[in-house]
Amino acid sequence: MGTVIEYxxxxxxxxxxxxxxVLEDVNLKVQDGEFICILGKSGCGxxxxxxxxxxYLKPDKGRIVLNGEEIDGPSxxxxxxxxxxxxxPWYTVRENIEFGLRLQKRQDTKEMATKLIEMIGLQDYEHAYPVELSGGMAQRVGIARALAPDPAVLLMDEPLGALDALTRExxxxxxxxIWQLSGKTIFFITHSVPEAVYLADRVVILKEGRVEADVAIDLPRPRNMRDKAFQDYVDSFARMIAETETEERAVCAE
Ligand SMILES: Nc1ncnc2c1ncn2[C@@H]1O[C@H](COP(=O)(O)OP(=O)(O)O)[C@@H](O)[C@H]1O
Ligand SMILES: [Mg+2]
Structure with a gap:
């Protein structure tokens, strides 16, 4: 049924x-299983x-409907x-992942957590505490924890922003x-143009409170950032976002 954002x-x-x-008449339809990147300058909403x-917030006008139901609070x-x-910090990797499952009082908490720990490749760290993890590992645990209650969609706000370049790649x-394995719909926010082109089925550019562009990325995966077609997408998005040449260069340099 997907997600519908209206007015x-x-x-x-x-x-x-x-x-x-900050947002003014944003409209968007997203199919189940799509990987959507929301791209735009800092402060664009x-x-x-x-x-x-x-x-976490309520709209002033318009609505968001997820699988036929209007969003009205966290869930x-x-x-x-x-x-x-x-x-x-006081829970291990496994306990962090099991947290949401325990709240749901599920019978299969242990098995679900084991599956997720395998999916993120942290079998050797399941009894480690967050302080013992690298930034990338901690983010993987964060993703596993978000996936544990089996949500319809995963919402990610610049989740790779604090990682060093190699880990980020x-x-x-x-x-x-993980997206291909889980089949989830993902809304992924970034201000990095290459990151959006690498990840997304569709890139949605926000500008001045509206959807400036909504573009399907027609490139096979895994994608190569050095391909000409990849760079063409990056260049055209960078141009759409940037208002001045200096900013454009800064965006492309990422
Ligand atoms: N809780 C808030 N109260 C007041 N202004 C806010 C609040 N949250 C965001 N804003 C303002 O809304 C605009 C968009 O912010 P935000 O959605 O965080 O942008 P982005 O994530 O694209 O950087 C900014 O001008 C920001 O200052
Ligand atoms: Mg932000």
């Missing part, structure tokens, strides 16, 4: 008696959109992963593998 508006401030919309999807059918992992491949 979505969100403002935080009133200026001269009028709401100052990406996190606001994600928080509306998560149900186990949406797993969220942030840039800074939010693992419980490895995690992109890892994420594609």
């Amino acid at each position: 979505l508006h969100k403002a935080f401030d009133i200026v001269d008696g009028e709401p100052k919309f 990406k996190s606001t959109l994600l928080n509306l999807l998560a149900g 186990a059918d949406r797993g969220v992963v942030f840039q800074q992992h939010a693992l419980f 490895a995690m992109r491949q890892e994420l594609i593998r």
Whole structure:
């Protein structure tokens, strides 16, 4: 059934008696299993959109419908992963992943957690505490924890943003593998143009509160950032986002 975003508006401030919309008439239809990257400059409203999807914020106008039901608050059918992992430091890897499952009082908590630990390749670390993990490992645990309650969609807000370049590259491949294995719908926020082109089935560019572009990435996987076709997507998106040449260069350099 998918996700439908209709006429979505969100403002935080009133200026001269009028709401100052961060998101203004955002419309989007997403199929189940799609990998959607939301791309745009800092401050363009990406996190606001994600928080509306998560149900942490309420729209001022419009609505989001997930599998036929209007979103009206947080729920186990949406797993969220942030840039800074939010693992419980006093729980091990396994306990962190089992946390959501225990809340649901599931019978198969142990088995589910074992499957997820295998999926993220951390069998040797299941009894380690977050402080003992590298940044990439911790993010993998964060993803596994978000997937544990078997949500319909995974919402990710710049989840690779705090990682060093090499780890980030490895995690992109890892994420594609996890997405293909789990079959989840993913909303992935980034301000890195190459990252969006590497990951997405579709790239949605936000600009000035609206959907500036919604483009299917027609490249086979695994994708090669050095291909000309890849670079053509990057160049055209960078041009759409950037307002000045210097900014464009900065975006392309990432
Ligand atoms: N809770 C809030 N209260 C007031 N203003 C906010 C709040 N959250 C976001 N904003 C403003 O909304 C705009 C979009 O923010 P955000 O969605 O975080 O952008 P992005 O994630 O694309 O960088 C920014 O101008 C930001 O200052
Ligand atoms: Mg943000």
